[in-house]
Amino acid sequence: MNILAPIGGRGEGWGRLWAPRQQLAELMMKRWFETIVPFAALLAVVAIFSILIPNYLSVDSMLLLGREFAGFGLVALAMAIVLIGGGIDISVGSTFALANFATLFLHLVLEWPLGGVIPAVVLLGAFLGAVNGVLIGFLRARALLTTMATLIIFRATYDLLIFNYATDIATGYSDSDFWYFLGEGFVAGLPVNLVVLLGIALLGHLVLSRSRIGWHVTAVGAGRLAARHAGLPVRSLVCGTYITSGMLAALAGMFYAARIVSPSRDAGLGMEMEALTAVVLGGVSLLGGKGSMGRALIGALTVLLLTNGLVRYGVEAGVNFLLLGVLLLIAVGIDVKWLKNLHRAIARFYTDPAPVALKAPAAGSVAALNHDLRGAYFIGFRGQDFLGQEDYILDDRELRLAAPEDVAIDAEGRVYTGTAGGLVIRYSGPHFSxxxxxxxxGGQVRGLAFRGADLYCCVAGLGLYRVRPDGSHDLLTNRTGTTLLRLRDDSRLILPCDLDIGPDGLVVFSESSVRYDIGSWITEAIECRPNGRLLAYDPASGRTRALLNRLVFPSGVCFDADGRSVLFAETWLARISRLWLSGPRAGQVETFADDLPGFPANINADPEGGYWIGILALRTPVHELALRHPGLRYRMVRRLPGDEWLVPNFNCGGALHLDAAGAITRALWDPPGRGQNYPAITSARRHGAYLYLGGILNNRIGRITLDPSQAEWQSPNVPSVPPVDIAAPEPAGAAE
Structure with missing residues (x-):
C-alpha cells in the first residue's frame, strides 16, 4: 500500500510528491544518465540523414554500414580500454595498418593458411601493444609522447613495407572460402566481423564490470597513486591495457584486409583521431577510470554515421575532418567540465523542500512546559552518582556514550543502549555502575527491542540485526523490494530507525529516509518530503516487504496491545498514525494523534496502558513559518552552512504520555536553561516505576521516577518551576 495523499486529509500530500528538482538530481545520479547525451546525439544523426538521404535506412545500406562499423568499432574499443586504464594510445591506426599488411603478406605472398595467419596477426598486435605497454607501464614514459613516437615508427615501417611488397601482394591470390567468409560472410544474417565485434564488446563489458581485473583496471585509471597504495600491480595492469589495445586494433586490421584486399597507403590513416573522438563523444573519460564498452560503441557508431552520411550527401572530405575536430573539442570540454562539476550540479538540485502547513498545537495545561525531567538520574555519564559519593567516571573511551538513541531493558532490569560507534552497551549492578x-x-545503533532473550537492533547503513544473549549477532535483512516509480534505487536499507515485534514474531520497523544517511538526517527536517517507509520482516520466510511507502521521516514504531495494528510517527509532520495489519480494517491508515506540541520520535508501550513518546524537538513559530515557504528553505540550504540552518528547537527535550485514544495525559519537559540535561529526546521507555530516556544528541541515558511508591530508589528532585503554556512557544534557537 502506498500513501499518496496525506493522512487526515490536509491536502498538501501531492505537493510533497511533486519534486522536479529532486527527481532531476536523482536522474543525474544514475549511471546510465551519462549515456543519454551520446545516445541522443546518435538518434539525432540517424534522424537527420534519414530525411536528407533517400533509402538511408535500407537493409542493404545498413548491412554495408555494419560491416564497415565493425572494423572501426574494434579500434574504438582498443582506444577505450586504454583510456579507462588511465592512458591514451594514438598509435592504434598504425597498428591497424601493420596488421592489414601482415595479413595480406602472410596469406597472399607467403601463402600461409588462415589457421596460422590469424594468431600470427593477433600476436603481432600484442607485440606492438607491448612496446607501448613496457615503455609506459614499466618505464613510466609519458603516454601521449610515447604513442606519438610509436605512431610515427609504425607508420614509417608500414610505408616501407608497402613500397617493397605492394606488387607482390597485388598479384597474390587466395582460393580459401574462409578468406572470403572473413571479408564478406554472414552469421545469422549479420556480417561476421560485426558478430565478432559484438561478442568482444559483451566480453569486455563483463570483464570491466564483473571481474576483479576489470575493477583493478578502472581503479588504476581513476588514480594510479591510490591504486599503488592499495597494493594493485599498477605497472602490469597498464601494460596489459596496451597489449589488449594492440590485439583489438590488429584484429580490426585483419578483417579490413579480408574485406578490401588492398595494401593501400592510407589504411588506418587518421583512424586514431576518429577513434579518440568517438570514445570521448560516447562518454569514456579522458581523465581515466570511467567508461564502458557500450559507450565506446555508441560514440563510434555516431562518428561513423556522421562521416558516412556527409560523404553520401556530397560534402567535401575536408569538412568531415573539420567537423570531427570540432566534435572532439566539444566532447573534451564536456568531459572535463562534467566530471569536475557533476557533484556540484547534483548538490544544487538534490535538496528540494516541500510546502508544509502544520496546525497549531492544542492549548492546555496537560502539555504545558515544565522542568519535570531535571531530576533524572544519569546513566553512562561522567559525573557524580546520586549518592554524592565517589566520581562515576568512565575510564574506557569506547564506553562513553554518543547518541544513545534508544533504550531497552531486559527481564533482569539491565539497561541496554546503542552508540554512534556501533556498540551495544549494557549497564547493570548498583546504580548501573x-x-x-x-x-x-559496527554502525550507529538506533532502535532496540527485545523478543525473549534476543535483542533486535536497527543499525544505520547496515540493516536489521539480532543480538543473541552471548553477544553474537547476525544480519536479518538489509534489502527489500525497489519502490515502483522511484528513480533512486531504494532496495538497500539506508536509515532504519525504530522497530517493534508483534506477537507472531513479525518485525515492523521504519526507514526514515531512502535518500539521506545518518550523517545528514537533519536535511530531512528541511526537505519534509515523503522519503521514508514502513517495513516488515517476516522471520519465517526471511522476506522484507514495504507496508507503507512515501512517508515523511517515519521514526517510532509500536504494536498495539493485541498486535492487530501498529503505530508509527512521522516526525516532521508532528503526528502519529495507525496502520491496521489484520481485522476488517486491514490495510487502512488512520490518524492516532495529530498536531502534537513537538516532533515525535520513538514510540513505546506503557505496561500500565497507553504509550510514551520521545519528543525530538519543540515546535516554534519561526520554523513553522519557514515550512510554509519551500523557496526560503531551498535558498537557505544552498547559501548557508549546515550549522546555520533554521531547524526545529532541538534544545528542548520532552516525553509525552498518550492514552489508548491518542490524547495527551502527561508531559515531561527539559527546556533550555541552567541545569538542562536532556535535549533532543528520541526514546522514552517505561520499566516498572521508572522512565528511561535516550537522545540522539545526548551523551547519557536518563532515568526518572514516575511512581515513587514503586521505586527502589529515587533520583534527587529539583525545585519545581511554574508551568508555561506551550500552545505558542517562543523560539529557543536552533540546535548547535
Missing amino acids: DREVFANI
Whole structure:
C-alpha cells in the first residue's frame, strides 16, 4: 500500500510528491544518465540523414554500414580500454595498418593458411601493444609522447613495407572460402566481423564490470597513486591495457584486409583521431577510470554515421575532418567540465523542500512546559552518582556514550543502549555502575527491542540485526523490494530507525529516509518530503516487504496491545498514525494523534496502558513559518552552512504520555536553561516505576521516577518551576 495523499486529509500530500528538482538530481545520479547525451546525439544523426538521404535506412545500406562499423568499432574499443586504464594510445591506426599488411603478406605472398595467419596477426598486435605497454607501464614514459613516437615508427615501417611488397601482394591470390567468409560472410544474417565485434564488446563489458581485473583496471585509471597504495600491480595492469589495445586494433586490421584486399597507403590513416573522438563523444573519460564498452560503441557508431552520411550527401572530405575536430573539442570540454562539476550540479538540485502547513498545537495545561525531567538520574555519564559519593567516571573511551538513541531493558532490569560507534552497551549492578560492551555491530545503533532473550537492533547503513544473549549477532535483512516509480534505487536499507515485534514474531520497523544517511538526517527536517517507509520482516520466510511507502521521516514504531495494528510517527509532520495489519480494517491508515506540541520520535508501550513518546524537538513559530515557504528553505540550504540552518528547537527535550485514544495525559519537559540535561529526546521507555530516556544528541541515558511508591530508589528532585503554556512557544534557537 502506498500513501499518496496525506493522512487526515490536509491536502498538501501531492505537493510533497511533486519534486522536479529532486527527481532531476536523482536522474543525474544514475549511471546510465551519462549515456543519454551520446545516445541522443546518435538518434539525432540517424534522424537527420534519414530525411536528407533517400533509402538511408535500407537493409542493404545498413548491412554495408555494419560491416564497415565493425572494423572501426574494434579500434574504438582498443582506444577505450586504454583510456579507462588511465592512458591514451594514438598509435592504434598504425597498428591497424601493420596488421592489414601482415595479413595480406602472410596469406597472399607467403601463402600461409588462415589457421596460422590469424594468431600470427593477433600476436603481432600484442607485440606492438607491448612496446607501448613496457615503455609506459614499466618505464613510466609519458603516454601521449610515447604513442606519438610509436605512431610515427609504425607508420614509417608500414610505408616501407608497402613500397617493397605492394606488387607482390597485388598479384597474390587466395582460393580459401574462409578468406572470403572473413571479408564478406554472414552469421545469422549479420556480417561476421560485426558478430565478432559484438561478442568482444559483451566480453569486455563483463570483464570491466564483473571481474576483479576489470575493477583493478578502472581503479588504476581513476588514480594510479591510490591504486599503488592499495597494493594493485599498477605497472602490469597498464601494460596489459596496451597489449589488449594492440590485439583489438590488429584484429580490426585483419578483417579490413579480408574485406578490401588492398595494401593501400592510407589504411588506418587518421583512424586514431576518429577513434579518440568517438570514445570521448560516447562518454569514456579522458581523465581515466570511467567508461564502458557500450559507450565506446555508441560514440563510434555516431562518428561513423556522421562521416558516412556527409560523404553520401556530397560534402567535401575536408569538412568531415573539420567537423570531427570540432566534435572532439566539444566532447573534451564536456568531459572535463562534467566530471569536475557533476557533484556540484547534483548538490544544487538534490535538496528540494516541500510546502508544509502544520496546525497549531492544542492549548492546555496537560502539555504545558515544565522542568519535570531535571531530576533524572544519569546513566553512562561522567559525573557524580546520586549518592554524592565517589566520581562515576568512565575510564574506557569506547564506553562513553554518543547518541544513545534508544533504550531497552531486559527481564533482569539491565539497561541496554546503542552508540554512534556501533556498540551495544549494557549497564547493570548498583546504580548501573557496571558497564560492558554487549555487542559490536559496527554502525550507529538506533532502535532496540527485545523478543525473549534476543535483542533486535536497527543499525544505520547496515540493516536489521539480532543480538543473541552471548553477544553474537547476525544480519536479518538489509534489502527489500525497489519502490515502483522511484528513480533512486531504494532496495538497500539506508536509515532504519525504530522497530517493534508483534506477537507472531513479525518485525515492523521504519526507514526514515531512502535518500539521506545518518550523517545528514537533519536535511530531512528541511526537505519534509515523503522519503521514508514502513517495513516488515517476516522471520519465517526471511522476506522484507514495504507496508507503507512515501512517508515523511517515519521514526517510532509500536504494536498495539493485541498486535492487530501498529503505530508509527512521522516526525516532521508532528503526528502519529495507525496502520491496521489484520481485522476488517486491514490495510487502512488512520490518524492516532495529530498536531502534537513537538516532533515525535520513538514510540513505546506503557505496561500500565497507553504509550510514551520521545519528543525530538519543540515546535516554534519561526520554523513553522519557514515550512510554509519551500523557496526560503531551498535558498537557505544552498547559501548557508549546515550549522546555520533554521531547524526545529532541538534544545528542548520532552516525553509525552498518550492514552489508548491518542490524547495527551502527561508531559515531561527539559527546556533550555541552567541545569538542562536532556535535549533532543528520541526514546522514552517505561520499566516498572521508572522512565528511561535516550537522545540522539545526548551523551547519557536518563532515568526518572514516575511512581515513587514503586521505586527502589529515587533520583534527587529539583525545585519545581511554574508551568508555561506551550500552545505558542517562543523560539529557543536552533540546535548547535
